[in-house]
Amino acid sequence: MIVRFEPWGAWVKLESMPALVGLDQAGVRALGLDGGAAWGPDSPPSFPVEVHMAVTGRCAAGCEGCYLDARPDGLEPTQSTLLARLDALRDAGVFTVAFGGGEPTTREDLAFLADEARRRGLTPVLTTSGLGLSREKVARLRAFAQVNVSYDGAGEDYAAVRGFDGSRAAEGAIRALVAEGIRVGVNVVLTQGTFAQLGATLRRARTLGATEAQLLRYKPAGRAATLDYLARRLRPDQAASVGPVLRALALEHGATPGEFRIRIDCAMVPFLSADPEIAAAPERLLRMGVFGCEAAEALAAVKVDGKVAPCSFAAATQLDAAELAAGHAHDPELGRWRAYNRAPSEPCASCGLRPVCKGGCKVVASFIDHAHGPDPECPRVRAYRAETGDRERDTR
Amino acid sequence: MSDARRPLSPEVIRVVRLGHGANCSSIGSIIDTLFVTALAGGAVFAAICAALDDEPVRVVGATPEGPNDESDEEEPGS
Numbered sequence: 001m002i003v004r005f006e007p008w009g010a011w012v013k014l015e016s017m018p019a020l021v022g023l024d025q026a027g028v029r030a031l032g033l034d035g036g037a038a039w040g041p042d043s044p045p046s047f048p049v050e051v052h053m054a055v056t057g058r059c060a061a062g063c064e065g066c067y068l069d070a071r072p073d074g075l076e077p078t079q080s081t082l083l084a085r086l087d088a089l090r091d092a093g094v095f096t097v098a099f100g101g102g103e104p105t106t107r108e109d110l111a112f113l114a115d116e117a118r119r120r121g122l123t124p125v126l127t128t129s130g131l132g133l134s135r136e137k138v139a140r141l142r143a144f145a146q147v148n149v150s151y152d153g154a155g156e157d158y159a160a161v162r163g164f165d166g167s168r169a170a171e172g173a174i175r176a177l178v179a180e181g182i183r184v185g186v187n188v189v190l191t192q193g194t195f196a197q198l199g200a201t202l203r204r205a206r207t208l209g210a211t212e213a214q215l216l217r218y219k220p221a222g223r224a225a226t227l228d229y230l231a232r233r234l235r236p237d238q239a240a241s242v243g244p245v246l247r248a249l250a251l252e253h254g255a256t257p258g259e260f261r262i263r264i265d266c267a268m269v270p271f272l273s274a275d276p277e278i279a280a281a282p283e284r285l286l287r288m289g290v291f292g293c294e295a296a297e298a299l300a301a302v303k304v305d306g307k308v309a310p311c312s313f314a315a316a317t318q319l320d321a322a323e324l325a326a327g328h329a330h331d332p333e334l335g336r337w338r339a340y341n342r343a344p345s346e347p348c349a350s351c352g353l354r355p356v357c358k359g360g361c362k363v364v365a366s367f368i369d370h371a372h373g374p375d376p377e378c379p380r381v382r383a384y385r386a387e388t389g390d391r392e393r394d395t396r
Numbered sequence: 397m398s399d400a401r402r403p404l405s406p407e408v409i410r411v412v413r414l415g416h417g418a419n420c421s422s423i424g425s426i427i428d429t430l431f432v433t434a435l436a437g438g439a440v441f442a443a444i445c446a447a448l449d450d451e452p453v454r455v456v457g458a459t460p461e462g463p464n465d466e467s468d469e470e471e472p473g474s
Binding site for chain 1: 400401402403404408409410411412413414415416417418419420421422423424425426427428429430431432443444447448450451452453454455456457
């Protein structure tokens with residue numbers, strides 16, 4: 001196991017099973033360890049446990065909602081540059097590095113980079129569109145602990161999210177990766193046009209051999225930061241139904257043989273505030289490791305130019321990845337994100353889910369409200385604003 | 397290093413995040429474990445404790461004194 005001391009105890013990454021465990025100080029002592037200065041009153045903010053690293057800005061897919069605005073002629077860091085960034089992640093004690101882009105599989109040195117990540121004690125994972133994934137490229141992905149394929153549904157559903165139907169290529173990629181013995185998940189972006197088909201999409205993905213589905217909220221970043229976002233985001237009734245939908249999906253897939261896990265992204269957590277059973281037990285969510293907005297905390301992103309960002313959707317800070325270990329605690333922009341999460345405004349301040357949710361998606365708040373504030377699409381925030389007459393500020 | 401290693405109980409576990417996750421844009425969390433029975437949930441924690449008791453320990457990460465504090469602390473069962 002890999003242990004990283006924290007002010008409250010330690011993060012422990014197990015190596016015999018895919019799990020990250022937070023132990024309190026008594027638990028760490030039971031391992032025969034002591035946190036020493038890391039448990040003192042002046043301990044700095046925690047480093048990220050997971051970093052999303054753009055290994056290329058190149059992609060020919062042209063998805064309408066690409067958060068990076070990746071293009072065929074995008075920036076591509078050299079191999080030595082990326083190795084230096086992996087060094088920096090190792091020095092900060094990061095556990096997982098998620099390779100993204102652009103389309104990372106366009107890099108011929110991908111297997112080498114994954115091996116180098118592992119050599120540094122990092123667990124490498126990867127996201128791909130699956131487009132153009134030849135047998136040779138699939139073989140390069142064996143070094144990754146898991147590969148997620150973007151799969152928003154079959155045919156029209158895929159096209160409704162990305163602007164073209166790449167579902168056959170994605171399905172072929174899932175099959176090819178599974179045949180290669182690679183653990184495969186699917187990323188499913190939820191829009192108001194595809195939400196109703198979510199159950200069918202997951203059943204299809206499972207049939208193809210995927211073992212996990214990550215449900216992603218559509219976010220107004222990159223090419224998706226347009227007025228069209230308002231027509232694609234989940235409707236209020238859909239957002240409020242996320243809890244019951246997840247419960248039904250968990251029951252369906254937990255009741256049939258074979259592992260198929262359901263995962264939600266950080267930006268989906270605010271939607272759980274509309275589910276009374278879930279909202280009443282935030283301690284359960286915390287203990288089962290559900291992460292809301294962990295931007296600048298458990299999560300960081302390294303943009304393709306090497307600058308660190310609170311998350312992949314947020315603007316980059318001035319901090320260079322090479323300075324992550326020395327600068328993470330002191331960067332003013334990262335500090336601003338952390339400070340807000342510690343003391344959000346109402347209605348988040350009085351919300352029981354706040355320790356988990358941490359105020360929801362600030363990228364959405366910045367786009368809709370032009371403010372680093374409560375998530376305007378959270379059902380609880382909507383209700384609060386309806387009550388107080390403070391309406392969503394769609395001014396664009 | 398402090399005292400000798402002792403078996404862990406589920407009470408010392410603050411958080412369990414299962415799975416690797418492989419999304420490159422937003423951090424994800426397994427959600428289906430929220431809906432399992434208490435028995436199944438207990439089995440998860442029991443498996444975690446067993447792994448914690450068995451695996452060798454390696455300490456990583458930056459400290460207030462400086463980065464790259466990596467050390468092999470002990471072998472399993474010692």
